């Protein structure tokens with residue numbers, strides 16, 4: 001079953017109201033395996049709503065609309081549906097009684113325009129709305145089915161779950177399926193590198209495999225359609241195993257897991273404590289770690305120094321700008337390791353240009369050094385400055401450096417590989 005969602009409301013087009021309804025409906029449709037092919041947004045305009053409906057019916061089996069069922073003159077969804085169906089709007093006495101009884105209960109006079117809500121296109125299936133005044137309805141046409149829900153998120157959600165999903169299940173003759181996704185989170189590889197390594201898997205039709213880039217990390221999303229949850233999980237796991245084969249340790253977690261959560265977990269598991277020194281990231285990395293419960297147990301010390309020059313003055317470094325070579329970061333990490341008594345020390349020493357970020361000309365540099373009792377390793381990132389994107393990007397890459405080190409520690413200890 002192919003579906004399209006049409007969200008109706010000029011406020012949505014003006015950007016005044018975020019369209020959350022279609023997000024919710026999309027999630028619900030996935031639960032029963034309805035293929036959502038399009039989402040359309042249209043203003044409170046009868047002609048354009050009708051046009052959107054005709055287009056949707058031409059390419060999908062079911063069209064679900066939200067909004068525009070209210071009592072005022074700018075709520076014209078029911079008129080537009082009637083136009084498309086070629087049927088008149090008819091009064092449904094039971095609906096009128098429902099609306100009248102609500103107003104009686106509230107002790108408010110019912111205005112004439114409230115009667116509008118008791119009209120539906122002739123032959124429509126009424127979807128009673130016990131949580132609001134605007135009734136919902138469905139119209140079966142030779143081209144497909146139109147289901148109209150109110151715009152108020154609370155009402156829409158109730159009706160979607162309690163009425164529309166059972167209705168669609170029945171329409172599908174009980175042959176519902178499930179659409180499920182699994183996200184593998186990777187770090188350290190760019191989106192294009194990830195894409196290249198799983199290019200052939202990305203051609204598969206079911207499950208489908210896609211990528212999404214974030215600052216310093218890339219997600220691999222696997223989506224499957226199957227007859228049951230169990231079948232879906234099995235197919236997702238099979239594909240995930242193939243992706244894992246290709247990307248290995250670049251995959252740091254699944255679902256909504258963050259790198260900082262994984263690092264805190266690995267530190268705990270390995271019984272290690274981390275010390276941290278930041279410059280251009282201004283404490284953003286420490287804040288990310290501290291957002292994870294249990295961080296206090298594994299974070300031995302977190303310092304912020306004003307800039308790379310301060311780091312060089314305190315710990316020594318090369319002749320040139322302290323961030324142009326890793327030496328200042330390396331010395332800072334070694335000194336921090338000794339002073340803090342931690343098991344590993346991470347120093348981020350970067351240039352400070354305020355506008356610096358990965359996409360401006362003044363991109364800058366951040367040197368990241370990780371000192372351990374055995375040795376010190378460093379990475380040079382060609383992103384510097386104090387911009388939010390740099391802080392995110394460099395922070396994620398630095399956490400990834402710690403993560404990969406901890407993985408090697410855990411493996412050498414013969415501990416089971418963490419999930």
Ligand code: ATP
Pocket residue numbers: 007008009011012017018019020021022066067068069070071075132133134149150151152153155
């Ligand atoms: P009712 O008559 O019960 O108020 P309605 O069908 O006329 O419902 P609208 O008047 O279009 O709905 O919208 C009602 C409320 O729901 C408004 O506050 C609107 O901003 C919000 N809303 C409408 N569409 C959406 C959407 N797609 N996502 C989130 N909120 C929405």
Ligand code: MG
Pocket residue numbers: 008009010044067068075151
């Ligand atoms: Mg509206």
